[in-house]
Amino acid sequence: MADFANVSFDYIVVGAGSAGCALANRLSADARNKVLLLEAGPPDTYPWIHIPVGYFKTMHNPRTDWCLRTEPDPGLAGRSLAWPRGRVLGGSSAINGLLYIRGQPADYDQWRQLGCAGWAFDDVLPYFKHAEDQERGADAFHGTGGPLAVSDMRVRRDICDAYIEAAAALGIPRNDDFNGATQEGAGYFQLTARNGRRCSAAVAYLRPVRNRPNLAIVTGALVHRVLIEKRRAKGVLFEAGGTLHQASAHGEVILAAGAVHSPHLLALSGIGPGARLARAGIEIVHDLQGVGENLQDHLQARAVYACTRPTLNNEVNNPFLKLKIGLDYILFRRGPMTMGASQVAIFARSEPALDTPDIQFHIQPLSSDEPGKGLHRYPAFTASVCQLRPESRGRIETVSPDPSRPPVIHPNYLSTPKDRQVIVAGMRLSRRLCETAPLRDFVKAELVPGPDVRTDADFLANAQQTATTIYHPAGTCRMGIDPLAVVDPRLRVIGIDGLRVADASIMPTLVSGNTNAPAIMIGEKASAMILEDCATGLVRAA
Incomplete structure (x- = not known):
């Protein structure tokens, strides 16, 4: 000093x-x-x-x-994040x-x-x-x-490729550079x-x-x-x-x-x-x-799907495969330990009339309750969707x-009709993607939000009860x-x-x-x- x-x-x-x-x-x-x-x-x-x-x-x-x-946020059923x-x-x-x-x-x-x-x-x-x-x-x-x-991803997974193909089947083009001429499309993230x-x-x-x-x-x-x-x-x-x-x-x-x-x-x-x-x-x-x-912040609504094939959950929960993951990284700087928080991004429009995408997906070949928590012990994958341009405004108060003593954070999520409309549209698109070939072949069951969630009111209630920040x-x-x-x-x-x-x-x-x-x-x-x-x-x- x-x-x-x-x-x-x-x-x-x-x-x-x-x-x-x-x-x-x-x-x-x-x-x-x-x-x-x-x-x-x-x-x-x-x-x-x-x-x-x-x-x-x-x-x-x-x-x-x-x-x-x-x-506690009124827009999230009184939850604190x-x-x-x-x-x-x-x-x-x-x-x-x-x-x-x-x-x-x-x-x-x-x-x-x-x-x-x-x-x-x-x-x-x-x-x-x-x-x-x-x-x-x-x-x-x-x-x-x-x-x-x-840099580019150093690991790719079949399920991630299937997401990109399913997006194309729904008219969302493949995009290998979200920071290039256009953002719209589906593809792999680049990493810092x-x-x-x-x-x-x-x-x-x-x-x-x-x-x-x-x-x-x-x-x-x-x-x-x-x-x-x-x-x-x-x-x-x-x-x-x-x-x-x-x-x-x-x-x-x-x-x-x-x-x-x-x-x-x-x-x-x-x-x-x-x-x-x-x-x-x-x-x-x-x-x-x-x-x-x-x-302002991006609020993510997460969907979790049980998978018909092994995912990273299986590898991390198997001591021998987990050891292989560690050795791959130590010896070759490759494998799952080089992964970012998500592998695939999809930038899409919640309605065709929009000029540019207003929703973003983060796709992960794994699942957990939240970052920092252990992975689930069954094969599953995660797709989260957020509204890119929220209208809701909160405040930081000292x-x-x-x-x-930290300041008080009032995010005020989902406080406008437009924000509620777009998050529901994004959740519906998430389900459509998983019902589309070839991705549907990977889906065993929708765990979150679950098959009982059907109406717009159901989707909104699920978002209010489960959605969380995506840290922006x-x-x-x-x-x-x-x-x-x-x-x-x-x-x-x-x-x-x-x-x-x-x-x-x-x-x-x-x-x-x-x-x-x-x-x-x-x-x-x-x-x-x-x-x-x-x-x-x-x-x-x-």
Whole structure:
């Protein structure tokens, strides 16, 4: 632990997750910039972090996960959900399912239409490419030589191929690149992995530069608040090793703590809805009504099917086959231990009139009650479906000035008629797929939701009773130009100088897919904007 009393940094980045690692790397590339990166969790030394299938060991594990829970949600029959969020170097990119999906060009074009200049798809594509080291090589949509390894699956299964063929039989075309010219279709995911090992944001962006003399990385550092004087961020107060430290920034403080903790840190710093801050006993520095609002997440409804043939369940529950799985990985970096959270994706439209897909499937040749739990002892497979563009909006609320007390999470799932309609349509399509050749030959019985679920009301009730998060919270420090925006299109906190937010919380609307790749893109683009603004003197907030 360095003595921070006599050190001033150009940039302090709070949160070493997907965006924060990219920020720390790019901002410290200029040796003249002193950069401090603070992470509340430990170093990424836990071996299961680096094994792709290790998310079964890292989710719900307090060693690597904040282990958050939502409030009881009316839209889910009053259930409270576990919300895994990475608490380790690499953040959620160190515990996620490794799935590389960017979303649709229309997502980003919509951001631009909402007033976020510079965020249309043509604007953000160069940053996706700059981040990427695509195994297949460079083209109009992909880059090589970037920090983030993107690779093909190293294992395929007959049942996964059958899903792709069944989708084609229903008019959903095969798609070998969901991040290319079009997203719609069925095919195998690509993973953020290299040579059978996870490529987290920490592995990609920090490991190659950790010895830079101008980059300080401090783990186990719980930030209490941003220090603000005369409406300017001057540094942060954080706790590490049982001691409070104050770090000063004569440039900028950038919050990259994610959709839960970035709005929480703003609120702890006195920036947020004034009435709520007052109720929480927090002194109001700047009444900014949008902080913590606009929470969005993808809700997944899972279907489980008993299978006529052995699945990964059988292999994991057989000690000899399980040993073979381990040896395959240790000796050859192949086999089931190289798998991400899902193998096959299907992007489809809930109704033909739509311009782009609005539902996404995640297909797994295994089944369990939830990630982190053991696999079932019978052969089965899982298909989950989520609505890509939910209309429901929740909120993150800070309820105490104590930084160790987590914020309250109100997801507000399925609170609009459209969201309820689309989740039912997705569940019905899931059943149709399993009734279609050649996939139907693999199906012995539908276990979840089960054959008794027949009407729209039945499907909706099942979703309300069983659906869960697919781990994509976003939107709680929304970028925009309206009165409820938290950051402007340069990601500067409105009304406070020297303070930005750069992570999934700035998304005005949730992207149509998994959120790790977009969060990394946000870190890349934010770095470029910060350096550009510094060079031109445009560092004041709007």
